[in-house]
Amino acid sequence: MKKHNFYAGPSILPEFTKQKTAEAIIDFAGTGLSVMEVSHRSKEFVAVMEEAQALVKELMNVPEGYSVLFLQGGASLQFLMAPYNLLNTKAAYLNTGVWAGKALKEAKLLGEVVEVASSKDANFNYIPKKFSVPTDVDYLHVTTNNTIFGTEMLEDLDVPVPMVADMSSDVLSRPMDVSKYNMIYAGAQKNLGPSGATLVVVKNDALGKVNRVIPTILDYKIHIDNESMFNTPATVSVFGCLQTLRWIKAEGGLVEMERRNIEKADVLYAEIDRNKMFQSTVPDKNDRSRMNVCFVMTPEYAQFEKEFDAFATAQGMIGLKGHRSVGGFRASLYNAMPLDSVKALVKTMKEFEQLKG
Ligand SMILES: *Cc1c(COP(=O)(O)O)cnc(C)c1O
Secondary structure, three states, rough: OOEEEEOOOOOOOOOOHHHHHHHHHHOOOOOOHHHHHHOOOOOHHHHHHHHHHHHHHOOOOOOOEEEEEEEEOOOHHHHHHHHHHHOOOOOEEEEOOHHHHHHHHHHHHOOEEEEEOOOOHOOOOOOOOOOOOOOOOOOOEEOOOEEEOOOOOOOOOOOOOEEEEOOOOOOOOOOOHHHEEEEEEEEEOOOOOOOOEEEHHHHHEHHOOOOOOHHHHOOOHHHOOOOOOOOOOOOHHHHHHHHHHHHHHHHHHHHHHHHHHHHHHHHHHHHHHOOOOOEEEEOOHHHEEEEEEEEEEOHHHHHHHHHHHHHHOOOOOOOOOOOOOOEEEEOOOOOOOOOOHHHHHHHHHHHHHHHHO
């Protein structure tokens, strides 16, 4: 039976990425060796790193003066590394969920943190809109897509200070204005490739302005000066990311990714809103994530939750269980998710309604 992969991360990847990585696991770039067993300093792997960095710049339309890195330690290490490098005295944080809160907690170790707004009062089911950002902060930190709660900031904010953004779960899902950000980071495992690497896009001029000593491995400048090879990168992960970047380019870039992501999300939210057994956990349609669609049974049908889970699983739907802090269901529709899988889920929801509604 066809499997429809709705996992939140690690998550679905393009067939192209899987195929090319599978081939390179056996024979990488005609070396007769596996991509797992060649030096990161071999000319073949250096070419992978360079092309991946160049494609990120091209696809995201990164302005001059920014560097692209593939580090390790996940987005979680960036919660610490970003303030280490960019927070001199004071930073602003927008608290939109669990990940945003974790980023905020680390920043507090290094300076004064202003929480400009929080949606905790409603279990993070919306994106705060009316808040002001102090002009004397080094940056405003935002989490553009809240993977657990299914909310997303679908446009780049207009604020008087540079932003730092955790884009782990919506990077490369739409065109964006990188010039508004001093730094962007994203774990590979949601929209890019296999887990292991973390994408970092950082503005060179924003570095070197803090008064603290930065431990070598945490210093972006060290990684930039060493072309993202200060220490061994997650080679297989970077190889996989490169294949996804090539795939995105061949499919039409971020404009086309956004078009598809809007279409897929519209199809699923329309069914959630129509079907009397289900409801979205995000009331304001403008805040609904295109990447992670969170929904629950309506109170009237709450007793059918486990049954729907089993029903969907039997139809090949994988990874639909919602995060424990929201409950219900979460369908992650990353770039690689085909529209057909979304339609299959909608069909399952309609059939379940006919059966039990
Ligand atoms: C998954 C996720 C993280 C954590 O990523 P790791 O790579 O596991 O550290 C952080 N932020 C967001 C928005 C995420 O979705």
